Amino acid sequence: MPRAGSPLRGPPSDHGKRSYVREMFTAIAPRYDLLNHALSLNMDWLWRRSAVRKLGWEAAPQGAYLDLCAGTLDLAAELARRPGFGGSVVGADFVVPMLQHGRRKASSVYPVAADALSLPFANGSFDGCTVAFGIRNLADVNAGLTEMARVLKPGGRLVVLEFSIPLTWPLRPLYLFYFYFRTILPVIGRTVSKHMTAYSYLPDSVERFPDNEGFAALMQEGGFTHVGVERLTSGVASLYWGEVGDHR
Ligand SMILES: C[S@@+](CC[C@H](N)C(=O)[O-])C[C@H]1O[C@@H](n2cnc3c(N)ncnc32)[C@H](O)[C@@H]1O
Structure with missing residues (x-):
């Protein structure tokens, strides 16, 4: 039985979503990598490799x-x-057990416990920012984008990697995708993560997330220019x- 207040269906309130997401990632942290791959x-x-390529870090390799x-920390x-x-x-992540499970992956990565909606960094601190499979989980996506724009240097680039719905496939593969995403994935996820x-929240939240055009528009509203989109794996x-203009 889902716990009372767990948002299986329908958008939870901002506060409800924030605490649900924290509790969920704290609980699944030990099995997260295994299930993810x-x-x-x-x-x-x-x-993730495509996301790093798109960041353009070569322009500031010491950044x-x-x-x-x-x-x-993958x-x-x-x-x-x-x-x-x-x-x-x-x-940066607001679930410390997730960070702890990744701490041996690279010595030059500095884990910081922080909420994406209220980052403990000064304006213009970073040359670039990435978010993989995280933005969909924010209680307030617009506030998150505004905060990312704030901590980036002018001209700094944000790269977001997120699940989306494969619209252009023919019907049969589309059906198979939904069958996998809606049926197989939640059962395996529930069994392994306990x-x-x-793993029902995952497809629910992907379906609720804006489509490519909708999210690109949110990035522009959040202060990003030269916004682009690329669909991966159909x-x-x-x-x-997108890049940040001079926001101060
Ligand atoms: C699906 S995981 C993605 C983790 C990693 N980026 C990856 O590629 O595997 C989403 C992560 O976002 C974090 N998260 C969600 N909302 C957050 C917030 N408001 N502030 C900081 N971290 C948040 C969760 O704790 C979780 O670790």
């Missing part, structure tokens, strides 16, 4: 970078381990990027 059929590695909603470590990268990567709702995931 298995349920994405290991495609999550390729998607300071922020990976927000960093979880177990994307932060992917950036820190790029040949030629000599900068620093802060991996969390009753986390649109199972999407990459978004």
Whole structure:
């Protein structure tokens, strides 16, 4: 049985969502990596690599970078381990057990416990920012984007990697995708993680998230220019990027 207040269906209140997301990632942290790689059929590695490529860190290889909603630090470590990268990567997340499970992935990644909606960093602190599979979980996406724009230097780039719905496939693969996403994934996720709702929340939250055009528009409203979108693996995931103008 889902716990009272767990948002299996329908958007929870901002406060409800924030505490649900914290509780859920705290509970699934020990099994997060295993399930992440298995349920994405290991495609999550390729998607994170694409996100790092899109960041354009080569323009400032000694720079300071922020990976927000960093979880177990896979994307932060992917950036820190790029040949030629000599900068620093802060991996920020508000669930400490997630950060703890990733702490051995790269020595040059600095985990920081922080809420994406109220970051403990000065304006213009970072040359670039990434968010992988995290923005969908924010209680207030607009506030999160505004906060990311604030901590980026003028001209700094934000890259967001997020699940999306594959719209362009023919009917049969689309059906198979939904069958996997709605039926198989929640059952495996529930069995392995022992969390009753986390892997039903996943497809629910992906379906509630704006489509490519909608999220690109939110990025522009949040202060980003040169916004672009690329669909990965026929649109199972999407990459978004944009740059910050002079916001002060
Ligand atoms: C699906 S995981 C993604 C983790 C990692 N980026 C990855 O690629 O595997 C989402 C992460 O976002 C974090 N998160 C959600 N809302 C947050 C917030 N308001 N502030 C900081 N972290 C948040 C969760 O704690 C969780 O670790």
